[in-house]
Amino acid sequence: MEKRTPFGLLHLCILLTTLMAILPCTQGNWMWLGITSFGVPEKIGCNNLPLSARQKDLCKKKPYLLSSIREGARLGIHECRNQFKHERWNCSISPTITTSSSSLSLSILSSSLVSANSIFGYELSSGTKETAFISAVTAAGLVHSVTRSCSAGNMTECSCDTSLQNGGSASEGWHWGGCSDDLQYGMWFSRKFLDAPYKNESGPESDVLRTMHLHNNEAGRQAVVKLMAVDCRCHGVSGSCAVKTCWKSMSSFEKIGSYLKDKYESSIQISERLKRKVRRKEKNYRKIPIRKEELVYTNRSPNYCVEDRKLGISGTHGRECSRTSDGPDGCNLLCCGRGYNTHVVRNVERCECKFVWCCYVRCRRCESVTDVHTCK
Numbered sequence: 452m453e454k455r456t457p458f459g460l461l462h463l464c465i466l467l468t469t470l471m472a473i474l475p476c477t478q479g480n481w482m483w484l485g486i487t488s489f490g491v492p493e494k495i496g497c498n499n500l501p502l503s504a505r506q507k508d509l510c511k512k513k514p515y516l517l518s519s520i521r522e523g524a525r526l527g528i529h530e531c532r533n534q535f536k537h538e539r540w541n542c543s544i545s546p547t548i549t550t551s552s553s554s555l556s557l558s559i560l561s562s563s564l565v566s567a568n569s570i571f572g573y574e575l576s577s578g579t580k581e582t583a584f585i586s587a588v589t590a591a592g593l594v595h596s597v598t599r600s601c602s603a604g605n606m607t608e609c610s611c612d613t614s615l616q617n618g619g620s621a622s623e624g625w626h627w628g629g630c631s632d633d634l635q636y637g638m639w640f641s642r643k644f645l646d647a648p649y650k651n652e653s654g655p656e657s658d659v660l661r662t663m664h665l666h667n668n669e670a671g672r673q674a675v676v677k678l679m680a681v682d683c684r685c686h687g688v689s690g691s692c693a694v695k696t697c698w699k700s701m702s703s704f705e706k707i708g709s710y711l712k713d714k715y716e717s718s719i720q721i722s723e724r725l726k727r728k729v730r731r732k733e734k735n736y737r738k739i740p741i742r743k744e745e746l747v748y749t750n751r752s753p754n755y756c757v758e759d760r761k762l763g764i765s766g767t768h769g770r771e772c773s774r775t776s777d778g779p780d781g782c783n784l785l786c787c788g789r790g791y792n793t794h795v796v797r798n799v800e801r802c803e804c805k806f807v808w809c810c811y812v813r814c815r816r817c818e819s820v821t822d823v824h825t826c827k
Contacts, residue, residue, distance in 0.1 A: 481506060481644075482589060484517075485524025503648040515606065516597065516640065523596035523641075527589030530708035534588075537780030539755040539767055539787070540581055574763075578660050578749035584715045586664050587671030587746055590641050591707055594675045598637035598701060602630050609636035612699065625683065629698035632679070638672055659723045659749055666729055666747050673744045674710050678702040711746070718746040756787035767826045774824050786826035796823050 480501035497510035497517075510517065531542035574581055601609035612633035618626070645668050649661045682700050687693035701707075719741055720732045729747060731737050741747060753759065758766035772782040772791055782791040802817035 481520065482524045482528060484521040485526075485528045505647045506644055509644055509647075513640075516600075519596045519600045520593065520644070522599075523593030524589060525592075526595055526704050527585070527592035530592070530704055531585060531588050533705065534584075534708050534712040537778065537785070539779070539785060540752070540764075541770075542581075542585075543765055575664075576660065577753070577762075578663060579752045580715055580718045580746070580748045581752060583663070583667045583670075583718055583746040583748045584711060586667035587674065587711050587714070588708060590645055590668040590671035591675050591711065592671075592704065593641040593644065594634065594637040594672050595701060595704055595707070596637075597640050598632050598634055598675075601636055602632050609633060615699070624693060625695035625697050627698065628696035629682075629684070631699040632701050634676060634679070634701075638676075641668070641672055657723075659721070659725055662725060662729060663721065663747055663749060666741075666743070670714065670744050670746055671711065674707050674714075675701060677744065678707055678710060714744070714746045718748055720751075721747045721749055723749055756789075770826045772824050772826055774822075782824055782826070789827045791824045791826050793822050793824050796821050 611630035685692035
């Protein structure tokens with residue numbers, strides 16, 4: 452009996468193939484996988500995904516890692532938006548696709564892919580502090596997701612960290628046990644998948660931009676390593692904790708994102724003239740080495756206050772702000788001195804619900820009024 456490809460999936464493959472032919476293949480295209488919530492990648496194959504040539508080859512060799520790649524991109528994008536949600540640049544991307552149907556609207560998918568390419572295509576080629584953060588947080592996301600998959604036993608190539616077995620300190624009453632997260636495979640795959648395109652493939656990026664991407668990718672990975680934690684469980688009579696079983700685990704990705712946000716705030720501008728290593732742009736500080744966990748950038752950030760469609764900058768017009776905050780979400784900073792509008796929002800919801808025998812719930816209708824401020 453002849454096996455037929457589902458109608459929606461066939462059109463999906465044709466659409467993706469066409470789009471990949473007309474869109475420039477930036478290294479950020481793989482992040483598109485992070486804004487999809489349907490199981491497309493496994494069905495359409497590696498050749499039709501928005502990946503570079505090297506990434507496609509790796510994808511073909513290890514197709515079982517596609518779910519981890521997608522999860523790594525999702526982690527990075529979500530945490531970027533989380534860390535910058537109150538900033539002038541809020542890491543905005545195209546709306547997340549929520550449909551799970553294989554026969555989704557072609558126009559929705561097309562606009563999503565083009566939008567993801569155009570927005571991140573600029574950010575990844577601008578050489579700004581924002582470029583640095585995106586590179587770092589997505590590289591960290593890929594390490595995190597692959598390592599999680601290893602610890603969960605989803606792959607045969609990696610598992611828990613076996614180097615810690617039978618270790619510990621008997622005198623202090625603890626020993627290694629459980630399943631410690633082993634970063635080795637996740638670090639290797641993140642380097643192979645994200646760094647190889649900048650090392651081995653030609654593209655529009657300058658040498659300094661390629662070097663910047665490689666440095667910030669590694670800075671993101673080092674953040675995962677630095678924030679590894681030790682968790683323990685007590686054993687003993689009545690919870691006396693006479694003996695503890697301990698294991699190493701990765702920190703939550705929100706904590707990693709917060710760490711990288713701090714590195715973003717203190718990122719270092721580097722010289723565009725490459726020599727044997729990355730150097731600071733300021734001549735008076737060039738003798739101070741740049742550590743591998745620091746984020747680096749080459750160009751100053753654009754003005755995110757004003758809309759610039761050419762660069763994909765939406766500006767802060769219409770953004771909700773806090774009238775009482777002195778932070779980046781405050782109306783004074785977020786609105787860039789343009790002022791803000793205030794409008795009243797009434798919310799009606801059920802409240803003071805009580806169960807009445809038998810058998811229904813009786814509630815009151817409660818109304819609340821709040822002031823919402825938006826930038827002019």
